[in-house]
Amino acid sequence: MSRRLLEGSEAIAEAMVGAGCRFFAGYPMTPFTEVLEHMAKKLPPVGGVCMNAESELEAIGMVWGAAATGARAATGSVGQGLSLMQESISEASLARLPFVVLNMARSQADYFQATRGGGHGDYRTPVLAPIDVPEAAELVPLAFDLADRWRNPVLVYGDYYLAHTSQSVDVGTRPPAADLPAKDWALDGTSGGSGRARLVSFLGDVKQRDGVGYDLADYYHRVGEHWADMARSIEPLVETRHTEDAELVVVAFGSPAKFIRYVVEELRAEGVPVGFVRPITLFPFPSTTLSALAPRVRAFAVYENSAGQMVDDVRLAVLGAAPVEFIGGLTMDSSAFGIGPDLDVRVLRSRVEAVLAAHDITPEEHR
Amino acid sequence: MSRRLLEGSEAIAEAMVGAGCRFFAGYPMTPFTEVLEHMAKKLPPVGGVCMNAESELEAIGMVWGAAATGARAATGSVGQGLSLMQESISEASLARLPFVVLNMARSQADYFQATRGGGHGDYRTPVLAPIDVPEAAELVPLAFDLADRWRNPVLVYGDYYLAHTSQSVDVGTRPPAADLPAKDWALDGTSGGSGRARLVSFLGDVKQRDGVGYDLADYYHRVGEHWADMARSIEPLVETRHTEDAELVVVAFGSPAKFIRYVVEELRAEGVPVGFVRPITLFPFPSTTLSALAPRVRAFAVYENSAGQMVDDVRLAVLGAAPVEFIGGLTMDSSAFGIGPDLDVRVLRSRVEAVLAAHDITPEEHR
Amino acid sequence: MSAEDDAVVTVTTRGTVVIDKDACKGCDLCIDACKPGVLLMTDTDLNSRGYRYPLLFEGCTACKACSQICPDFVFQVHKYDEPIVTHRPAREGS
Amino acid sequence: MSAEDDAVVTVTTRGTVVIDKDACKGCDLCIDACKPGVLLMTDTDLNSRGYRYPLLFEGCTACKACSQICPDFVFQVHKYDEPIVTHRPAREGS
Amino acid sequence: MTRTRPEGLRLVDTDAPPDRPSRVVDDFTPELIDVGEHHLCPGCGEPVAMRSLVEVLAELGLVQRAVTIFGIGCYTAFSNNLDVEVLQALHGRSPSVATGVKRARPELVCVTVQGDGDMVNEGLQELLHTAARGEAVTCVLLNNGVFGETGGHMTATTVLGQRTKNTLDGRDAHLHGQPIRAADLVAQLDGAAYVARGAVNNAGNVAKTKRMLQRAVEVQLSGAGFSFVEILTMCPTGWFIRTEEAPGYLTDTLAGVHLGGVVKDIAPPAR
Amino acid sequence: MTRTRPEGLRLVDTDAPPDRPSRVVDDFTPELIDVGEHHLCPGCGEPVAMRSLVEVLAELGLVQRAVTIFGIGCYTAFSNNLDVEVLQALHGRSPSVATGVKRARPELVCVTVQGDGDMVNEGLQELLHTAARGEAVTCVLLNNGVFGETGGHMTATTVLGQRTKNTLDGRDAHLHGQPIRAADLVAQLDGAAYVARGAVNNAGNVAKTKRMLQRAVEVQLSGAGFSFVEILTMCPTGWFIRTEEAPGYLTDTLAGVHLGGVVKDIAPPAR
Amino acid sequence: MSVGRDERVVIATGIGGQGVQLASQVLAHAAMAEGLEVLLFGSYGGMMRGGNTDATVVLGRGPVDVPPVAPTAWAGLVMHHEYVEPLADRLTPESLVFVNASVVPAETFAGRPGTVVPVDAVEVAKEAGSALGAAMVLLGALAGGTGLVGLDALQAAVVEVIPPYRTQHVEVNQRALALGHALAPDAPPAWPTAGVPR
Amino acid sequence: MSVGRDERVVIATGIGGQGVQLASQVLAHAAMAEGLEVLLFGSYGGMMRGGNTDATVVLGRGPVDVPPVAPTAWAGLVMHHEYVEPLADRLTPESLVFVNASVVPAETFAGRPGTVVPVDAVEVAKEAGSALGAAMVLLGALAGGTGLVGLDALQAAVVEVIPPYRTQHVEVNQRALALGHALAPDAPPAWPTAGVPR
Ligand SMILES: Cc1ncc(C[n+]2csc(CCOP(=O)(O)OP(=O)(O)O)c2C)c(N)n1
Ligand SMILES: Cc1ncc(C[n+]2csc(CCOP(=O)(O)OP(=O)(O)O)c2C)c(N)n1
Ligand code: SF4
Ligand code: SF4
């Protein structure tokens, strides 16, 4: 582990390599391009492969192949490129292929795509949304571990701020979790001729020995159980501040949450009973954290840089036990790369204050 | 209007042609293939064009082009093919292109993809889910009207049962609604050289006359307002039965709702105070219908042929005012084309009965 | 069977095939493939799946043409260590 | 300027260009394009955007090479109805 | 063509192995195919091509080094029916998937099995990029000029005049465009080291095709670049003809445009 | 190369139009470009190609019949800056989009404007299928061998030895694969009626390229099939060289592989 | 509750090639012509490339509420004993099971609810000109016995349903329907009041 | 509340080519070397191909809670008067504004909160060897006046930050830092206790 000042895109690349990622493929799109460039530099020296794939579809195809051999593999793009990959992500989940997909998103409006499986079918992918560079460096290795543990694609949801902010960060080798299952399903050719040659497929996981053809009913059923197990078993990650006695809890994720958290701390310092909840895993969502708070608070406020998507998950957690106010909205500059004028502590503070006023929540000493 | 016995796939094709659709492009995938075949037969005689596109991406690209000229245009596939189209659907919505997309789905597990915009960004598409062939013939023209009214892609969500059931149905020409806005934005070449040549783009809708480049902040903002307006303005369609005095309300959509509705009618005939709500527009969702019922019922039960997706929308509508029980689950045969053993009145009846028992709801005379 | 002619025909049989006739789907591909022309489809006789299937006559060369082209893996081809050579009056059938 | 030589040079100018110098990004493409070689980039003089830009000397043929290759649409090319023909001692500059 | 009973020959019992000394030279289902029974149609050319391919892998001693990557089409029936390792790819995506496998484990031999719908329609781009990159993988195209699996519609390789579900009167250039000659297109790319086109419509072509497959895999092993074998296969169902007509129909239609033979071979000769 | 001051010639005032009788033969920004100012780099070849294209549309009298379909790349700066109708396509999708426009309104003239990243990377398949279909549209490729817009990375057309952001020592066949010669690949398809390759690195090439564009549009009008013009353009930024070196660099690198000239013309001669 | 008073579910089963789908289509088209609402959901056994085939036809005097896989059958047409589940599973005491007695053993429905109506369908069909018309005989018998739809409508439907390149089969099927109809086996009437609304 | 007691926000503004980004990186790296937590968010004006450039550097004695766009500035480095908003907007009465007085008119921050510290940065930089080092002079002055980071750390950071093919620029920048540092303008100390934790 060494401590370095790294731009987010480089820190993510460094963390991937440190986590043992040895295959990366991508197609440029700002601000994902930066990660791709770093991977292209960092992988060959450690014996890894970085492919400048000719398109997003080809990138994820390559990762599909590499992951099937058991290599830790990743790809990414911005949400738009991920849209092109939806068929592959959905079916890779069915084929139980473990890999990591970065969405260096241009806003937070890809939340549904990320958390509901933008593609067809019932699959879901765990989604990790770091607030800043040091946390990204922590979550990237976790993403690979989750992928390997559950044999499922895992998403990391970043953005322009994350890619372009430099921070002091610990980087280095982070070996896979010790208790990960062995990749005995991975293809290496050796099982050929054994009568039980391996099969990695979204149509089934056993070769026929009698009978004819795939039984999708059986396979879908089994994978469905597996997904349900995954959703139940992964412990959601969440950051909370000042929730013990908060009357208003503000919920936000990713880089924008750093602005919101700052606002909350400012208000707290002024005696306002406000708290902060930040889902770190967007899926599974930390619903119980919110539902436990619901009976005790006067309201929730949700900030997202989108027209309002995570707010659904907050409402689903709270189920009417407290009002949920949306204080977000899409904000961007003319380039739409991910910077927005609303991402400003003063702007966000005024929105939180409006909710405080509406719910008549005042600093403690003023009551 | 003539009355004919038509298989769903043919009725849908007939309804599209009757609604003035003159451009169709698609790539085969069961059970969408059947619609494509019918369109290939029906369009040329009326001067329309049906393209056997070389892939789903090319199909939606062609439809993008045709729709931009103002033609009523449509494409489709199953959910898997729609996954490939997500980038295009999302950006077509930004470019405000009106066309219709059929999902002849293999299950109901594409609900999130359909209703949340499986692609990136905040866009949504209206989604119509017919219960059977006659309703499909009604909803298809409506889909084209909605597309033209809101200049947005519109989805029709069908399935194998719909494609392969024949029913007596009225088909014929259904002129576009009289109050649709004129397509003065559509490309026909004529505005060239005027100093105001038309532009159809997901980056903006005005050519620059001064300044340099697109202003995405402005354009996204305006389209975002438009989407919000669309979501607010479209009257959700919903079928209800026996909700006046129901103690349990069962919610289902599409073909499976026909099984559920039958179960509800059976139980009602036996005096059980059960009701039925069927969202016909999945987006916008008929939330107010459900929220109005919530205080009066003892429970809701939701059936879907999926691991549970629409159940989120029911919960978001009810917001804890009554318990919402999920009685669905993915069901399919070994082909996974869309037929499932659970889609059987007896199976579904027993699930509804279990909810009735759990909530202690009995036939009226037994109390 | 009246042998009106006493010309003698020499038939050399270098191998034979085992035919898994119930695996056959009656496509006829083996018939054309067999250079010596010693395969013939049944006429009315059908296998358990309802298909016609091939019959073998003397003269197989064990060339594997049939087994290589059969889509349903119906043939097991055996090559004799020594060919069988039969002399018999022409026009005589089985 | 000392004309040590009295040879006379004939310069034919068939047209001229108007240069929107503040539109120029100083790429030099026009310089090579100009066959008669009558365009020259400024040396230290910069336009309002900080770029060097082309200057025109006599002898333009109104061939449009510069305007056709300029990525920034800097040139308006005028073709004279009648060429200007100038005779002047060689080696004389502007 | 129907044959008549061979004159002067006796019927041979074919229910049991012979009792004279002999050895088995072809044993029903090839050893690398798990279950011989399959649901492909009578007279389909695809199982014939599959047989050749797995025999080549066995003969070259690559059984424990091979990963086959399958596309989606009728041949997908074999992706859970082989005794070599299989990676199932999505429709069209096999060449990229093979690239990922090969780059991650260069010691493996990677062979894709794709149909014309899979490879020349949905996945043409991946094929060409993979070839241009000179990727050391082998792509095998089973070309019957139709989407067999979905009911026999025209593909990008259907030749003019060919009958398919949506060109019952034969493909027409004006209405349906021109076919793509996949092998010739691939050969145009500098990264392609070996490109050949065979067929399985008669025993001679099967044997030739098998040699092409063998050479293609050898070229992959040599590291000279991308190798490609297109195999014309019969699809009596999609062509709406009788099984026994299919070999001849293939010769008259597909084979007249997609010309057989080695199109390109710039790899060094095999050791 | 830097030029020296021409000897013996006088400087001419270029701030105002001449006062002698004359007529304007080229007027700053072409009439079909709304705003001359743009954010493309100094020495970029793309605006030069754009100028030729819109001039051709104007000269053929097609201004009120044309729809241009734009891909995504640096040239997209022109998609909201033309006085002809524009349909913006997603990255790679233009040929299919153009197909939809043309099929829905056959009376229109459809021209796509795409870069090598757009057309030969992301959208190679659409290009080839459209060409094979013989679609009556014209696709124009602005080929600079880099993704200019995203910072100058290698594309599928980058020639061996060419400098890009990720091949600073030049593209290497072993590491990065071989380039695709787009025009030659398209010419291989029977549906392609006209295929040509020009460049804008000097005035002579600009003039030749303009004639190619004109012929391509005429071929489209003739209904003979698909037409295609590839134009090699300078990208000093992505090549990491000085603007004045770019035309020569183009000659030495791109133009040595992507050979200029009319590659194919099977359409009847223009009326 | 069993099926709605105004809806009649007919489930036909058999194996490929026995004319089950054709007969179901003829019934559906005939009912259409008589002004009934119709739903027809054909077998998907074909998709599985197996030999089984079945079809559900629902006729209604109002919009059809019965789903494509009906819970109960008002009547059945049984062509082969090897494949009867889709029907056998759905019988009620009121069900009428018209059985191709030429092929199906008498005991096939022993112990099942409903009334079995045996018809020597193959023999009668041969009389009509071809054994292949057996399913039509069974359908004719159903119509003749219950008045579900009229013979004229059925015969007219044959013309509609049989593809133009097979018109030579029209007459023999029409004859099979007529002979089956003439058998008029004893059965309760299909509809509460005689006749069918037009 | 204004910025946390243990966090120091420096916002640098200017136009392209004035060395704003370089100076910010040098500060960030120097702080890293001194064991501080660092956050640096560079201008994105460059993305817009405009000429403006700015950077936010946050130094902390614990994890940095300040977001990449900071609400207030503890100090500013102002290289050009044409582009000052990102800083001017964020001044508090405690802010220290180090101004390149060689270019920026005195009245630029009139009426704004905070203390302006004028530095003849261009002149001093010329002394150091090149006018291009002006931003370094300003940075040196900030460090010299407040003790934000040490001069050694800054000078070492220059070596880290300047790309290898430009090492000829290292010395002149180091000199500029030193001359700026030596100016040691009067200013309150950056940290409550002298020195910086290691
Ligand atoms: C993305 C996608 N689109 C469509 C399909 C449906 N589909 C399955 S197989 C097939 C055609 C296969 O054709 P080909 O590859 O030629 O194989 P064949 O069936 O002829 O052997 C299609 C279109 C699919 N599985 N995935
Ligand atoms: C689907 C998708 N992937 C990636 C991008 C990002 N992107 C924008 S422009 C571009 C490259 C453009 O290259 P080219 O077409 O050659 O144009 P140039 O910039 O060289 O003119 C890329 C990769 C995108 N817009 N869409
Ligand atoms: S092995 Fe050869 S000769 Fe023998 S039956 Fe087969 S094809 Fe005929
Ligand atoms: S080739 Fe095989 S399946 Fe076809 S007829 Fe001969 S034995 Fe039967």
Ligand code: SF4
């Ligand atoms: S018009 Fe021709 S001669 Fe005149 S300046 Fe331009 S390039 Fe030179």
Ligand code: SF4
């Ligand atoms: S070509 Fe145009 S932009 Fe370039 S130097 Fe000449 S005038 Fe300036």
Ligand code: SF4
């Ligand atoms: S449809 Fe064609 S390709 Fe598919 S199994 Fe049948 S014959 Fe073979």
Ligand code: SF4
């Ligand atoms: S990056 Fe290249 S293509 Fe893009 S504007 Fe600059 S020079 Fe032109």
Ligand SMILES: [Mg+2]
């Ligand atoms: Mg095929």
Ligand SMILES: [Mg+2]
């Ligand atoms: Mg380019």
